[in-house]
Amino acid sequence: MVVLGLTVVPEVECALRANYRLGRPAILSALRKFAALSTVAVEDPSILAQALDWARQGMDFVDALNLAGSSECEAFASFDLRFARAAAAVWRPRRWWSGSLLALLR
Numbered sequence: 001m002v003v004l005g006l007t008v009v010p011e012v013e014c015a016l017r018a019n020y021r022l023g024r025p026a027i028l029s030a031l032r033k034f035a036a037l038s039t040v041a042v043e044d045p046s047i048l049a050q051a052l053d054w055a056r057q058g059m060d061f062v063d064a065l066n067l068a069g070s071s072e073c074e075a076f077a078s079f080d081l082r083f084a085r086a087a088a089a090v091w092r093p094r095r096w097w098s099g100s101l102l103a104l105l106r
Helices: 009-018 024-036 045-056 061-068 081-090 101-105
Strands: 002-004 040-042 075-078 095-098
Touching (some): 009 024, 009 061, 045 061, 061 081, 075 081
Parallel strands (some): 075 095
C-alpha cells in the first residue's frame, strides 16, 4: 500500500509539469487515476477530489488544494487577489480577507 499525503501531491503536480512537460488535463487525469488505484491510500480523498474538480474548472491546483482543505474553516485569508476571486466563486466562508502583506503589517 502506498500512502499519498496531501502535502506530496503539489510536488507530484510540479514534477509532472516541469520535468515531463505534461499539460494541465493530463496531470489532473494522472493524479485522479493514481489516487483511484486500489494500492493507493489518499490522506483525505474528498479534499483531493474537490481540488481536482476545481483545478479542472481552471483554478490553480495548489490553490484549489488549499481551499478544499479549508472547507470547515470560518474564514480564509489570501494575499493572492486572483486566487481570492476564483475561490469566492466556489466557496463562501463567513469571513474573507484578501490584501497585501504590507497592509496587514501596518
